[in-house]
Amino acid sequence: PQVLPHLLARAEKRRFPEEAIGPVLAWWLDQSCRACDGHGKTKIPGTPALSAHNCQACHGSGKRQVPYGSPGKAMACDFDDLVNRGRQSLSRRLKNFHH
Secondary structure, three states: OOOHHHHHHHHHHOOOOHHHHHHHHHHHHOOEOOOOOOOOEEEOOOOOOEEEEEOOOOOOOOEOOOOOHHHHHHHHHHHHHHHHHHHHHHHHHHHHHHO
C-alpha cells in the first residue's frame, strides 16, 4: 500500500494509464513464459523433459513480453528504481543503526 502512491505519481507523470499498473506489476513480479514455464524450450509431450526446440511463444527467452510495450517497459524500470531506492534507504538505516 505504501508504494502505490509512488506508482500512481510515476504513471501520471509518464501519462501511463492507471489501470495498466496492475498488469505491468504482475509481469514484473513474474516474467516467466507461461507456455514453457520459463525454460525457453518446448516440452517433450508425455515426459518431464525439454526438447532442443525454442518455445514459439517466447522465442527461447523464457520470458513473456511486458504488457503495454515501451510504456510498460518504462514503468517496469520505475519499479526497479523504487526497489533500488528502498534497498539504499534500508542500507543507510542499517549502517547508522550499527554505529
